[in-house]
Amino acid sequence: MKVLKFGGTSVGSAKNINNVISILENYAKKDSVICVVSAVGGITDKLLLAGKQAQLKDTNYTESFNIIKDIHFNIVNELNLDKSSPIIAFVDARLNELKSLLDGIYLINELSPKTSDKLVSYGELLSSYIIAETMKNRGFSADRKNSQELIITNSNFTKAEVNYSITNKNIETYFNTAKQSITILPGFVSKSVAGEETTLGRGGSDFTAAIVAAALNVEQLEIWTDVSGMFTTNPKLVKQAYPIEKISYQEAMELSHFGAKVLYPPTVQPVLNLNIPIHIKNTLEPEAVGTIISNDAFVSSSPVRGISNISNIALLTLQGSGMVGIPGFSKRLFETLSQEKINVILITQASSEHSICLGINETDAELAKTAIDATFENEIALNKIDPIIVEKDLSIIALVGDSMKNHQGISGKMFSTLGKNNINIRAIAQGASEKNISAVIAEKDVKKALNTLHEQFFESKTKQLNVFITGVGNVGEKLVEQIKQQRKYLKENLKINLRIAGLSNSRKMIFNEDGLDLSDWKDQLASGETASLEGFFERTKSLNLRNSIFVDVTANKDVAGLYAQYLRESIGVVACNKIACSSDFENYKLLKRLSLKYNAPFLFETNVGAGLPIIDTLGNLIASGDKITSIHAVLSGSLNFVFNNFDDTTKFYDVVKQAAAEGYTEPDPRIDLSGVDVARKILILARESGVEMNLEDIENTPFLSDAGLKSDSVADFYDTLIADEAHYQSLYASAKAKGCQLKYVAQFNNGKASVSLQEIPSDHPFFNLKGKDNIVMFYTQRYPEQPMIIKGAGAGAEVTASGLFADIIRIGND
Template identity: 85%
Template structure:
């Protein structure tokens, strides 16, 4: 003998009901089957809505009633195309009774718990009858038995308590003589000892099935739903969630209590003492393994078995210095809540006894505050305690697992991973059994929290990075293409799942929470919404994804001004834009502090040397205890390119134009040729070595002509290069006459910095620096005579993009 239960989704359409009938038919070939069914999906909610509308004198209840009627008639016709009339006759009779009940509620303007139980019972009575009669029409040995004839309860309407002695006898007596192979039983509904209709509370259909299974001592209870078992967490919020093959009764109850809606907690109780396994199965995928709930120990695996959550939580805090050392406050608090029939979901109390926090359903918050403030009215008036504090918009997340007990580091990993993603914890609770660690967080953070914890405890050390890129011009396009090329490599070898979630240029921006398909990103961006810097930030913040990284591939001051906003949201920042790190020292210092405070990486390797590891090397020297004595460097790939290609047979204008065309200069070449760009770079190196300095502190000796320095537009600047060719030829001639090369050199020594064009003699490390290469020489306490030298390409879209990519990977490896 087997007991099966099918939920509302499983019987929510004629297609699904046909699947249910097929499953029952197959089972009945080898066993006697008892099947508990819920109301057709959504009908219970519609019944309650109609009742509420009628109570409120809203004639819309008639329309809701007609919808209920249409849904059932449609299912009957689709299941029984040639034999629907007899079934419809019974259903019509029940629907008329339903209409009369709704009319009565409308007339007396009242919907009591007793009447509510009568109202919602129609759902299961109708679905069970339709399914049973359909099976008879198909010549199956099936019949319906009304659960109200079997399950006897007290008169606690809407959540009745079962009289197991009478109920078990009724069930055993009936099934001793029942001739049919398949018995359909409506779930959820019951009757009191004096014959009044009652219900078993939320999830009561599961409860009905468990009651029957326990009474008959069957080998296994099967609960069929629309998912393939209990998942590691909510699969609608975490796509990487997967079914748990086996789980203990206690773990199942903990997960169910904390929102895993596959199972209703009281379901477990009738079968728990009898050690009857519960098998969660998927109606739409009957071959799927599902989840078995039993007392058997599951194979050793992660100490955490699942992650769950409850939304719509209000946190109530009773606090005051008058509570310290005074017994009785807790007793009075919980007695008050009990008298108001308010369920407490979470409790936590500070060891100082100064405060007690409780989590309750938000629907009870107002009633709870009124009752608690009233019971403590005297203490509040005497300022011994404060009026109850109510916080809303909260949720509870919980780690659950039998093997968590005495397993070190679980709570540390939990809170550390949440903290790194700026998920603030309002309260924490952990029982002595150590099977559950719960935390109260903002409801808006639930999705990010579940994904963060699932990645930490269930995924094979693969870290998901969610990247938002602003500025997909020359360098940005190369970065996207590099990510596209290396995406699978990162996943396979570095265990980094890198997803581009947002892209923006000066015209459009596009987002995809599941990751933009990089095969067609240009087309998607072209069809995106109008770009906005604030809009891009707000969308990134609203998505609230774990391990989010904002990548700035612009030279835009307004973008740089938004770094602080991103960091405050625990969104990492990777930038090739030098403006922020070379801005006023107070702003630079603020960004550094925000990065530490909000656990948000702030990386800008490409600010100096494009893809060369200049800043990383400098940071490692400082972190290891070395001290920077001086820095000598050629830091402009564009200027090095210009002076390596400029001579007495070329024109300075043509060489600068070529550098711009090949992407070596900024869009405005004056930034490079004026020395401002190099000054920013040496400033950043000075600051990273620990010196407080601003841009105006750097001595900048310009080499441009006077008219070039005064030019007010890019076009005007290019005109000055043509007009002042003799000035630039003079610079070249002077260096050539001395056997020197022209190099634009940055220096930092003894707290002072300078930049300017120098005539470098043969034999100097800078003399043979070719093309667009950069070179940096660090003289330190450990490298006082022979400096540490970093040399390589210092400009170009590919190498700059690779530098940005390297910073992103650094965050992934953190």
């Protein structure tokens, strides 16, 4: 004999009921079958709503009733039954009874627990009758037995306790004589010894099935639902979650207690001692393996078997110096909650005995506060303890696994993983059995927490990075294309799952928490929402994705001004924008401090030398204990390109225009040609060397004409280049006469820095620097005479994008 239970979704439509009938038909070919069914999906909630509306004199209860009526008759009509079937008459009669009951609640203005049990019982009584009569109508050997005639309880309405001696005898007697192959039982419903209608509590249909399975000592209990078993975590929040093939009773109960809705915790009790396995199956995918719950030993690759959570939690804190060393506070606290029938989900107390924290359902929070404050009224008046503190909008997350106690470092991994993603923990609880570790966090962080922990404990060490890029012009476009090209390689070889979750230019912005489709990102962006810098930050923050990285591919001061906000939200920052790191020294240090405090990487390798590893190399020298004595560098690929292509056969205006067209200069070439850009770069290197310095401390000797320096716009500036051609030719002629090359050089020595155009002789390392190349020479205590030299392309969209990409990958490898 088999016992199967089908949940509300499984019987929620005519189509799904037909699936259930097909499953039962296959089982009945081999053995007799007992089928326990829930109410049609959502009906129990609708019944409670209608009852509450009637109690409150809200005439909308009739509308709620009509919705319930329509749902059932629509299902009956779609089942295409024979006209002679008694279903319609039965359903109509039961619904008329239901309407009369609701009218009565409306008239007397009262909904007692006893009446509530009678009210909600209609859901299962209707669904079970419809399914049984449909099967009989189609020629199956099927019948319905009302569970209220089998399961006998006490009179604790809404959550009655089963009298097993009477119940087990009833079940055995009935099924020893039952002739039909398929028996349909309504779940959830029961009757008291006095004959009053009772229910077994929410989730009680699972309980009904377990009671029957235990009474008949069947080989296995099957619970059919709308998912393929118990998952490693909530698959609606974590797409990488997968079904657990085998799990112990204890693990299943822990996961169920902490929010895994597939199984109702009391379900396990009747079958636990008899070691009857429970098989969770999917009605919509009957061939799926599902999850088997049993006491059998099995080997797992991970000590953590699942991650679960309970939402809508309130945290109550009872604290005060008058509690220390005084017995009885806990007893009085829990007695108060018990008297108010408030369930305690989590308990934690510090060894100082100064406070006790309790996690309860948020709906009970105000009642709990009122009751506890009344209980401790005297102590509060004497300032021995504080009034109860209530925190809302919280959730409990829990790691569960029988083997966790045998593995060191599980809790350490859990809390460090959450901490790295700016998920604050309000309270922690771990039982002595060490089968679960629970933490209270903000409700808004649940999705991020579950994804982060699942990645840590269940995925093949693949780290997901969620990138938000502002500025998709020349460099930004190249970066997006590089990411698109390399995603598969990163995932397979570096175990980095890199997704672009947000893109913005100066006009439009787009977001997708599952990652943008990069095949047509330009079209998506063109039809995106209106862009704003604050709006981009707020959306990035509200998506609250793990391992989020903001990438600034602009030269915009306002964008740089938002770095601190991103870092405070534990969102990493990768920037080619030099403004932040060359801003006031206090702001630079603030960003560094925020990066450390909030564990948010702040990388800006492309600030100096585009894709060259200049800042990284400098950082490694300093970290290893070396000290920078001086730096000599050509740091502007733009200026190097200009002076390598300018001579007495060209015009300075034409060369600058060419540099701008090929993407070697900023949109405003004055930033490059005035020396400001180079000054910012040497300033950043000086600061990274450990020197406190500001931009105004750097000596900048300009080579532009006075008119060029004073130009009011980019267009005016280009006009001055034409007008002042003789000035620039004189610079070239002077260098040529001495056999020198013109190079724009940055220097840092003895705490001072300067930038200027210099005539470089032929025996100098800078002389043969070609094209847009950069070169940096680090003189240090370890490299006092022969410097460490870094040389290569220092400008261009491709190499700058690759430098940004390298910083992103560096975060992924962290």
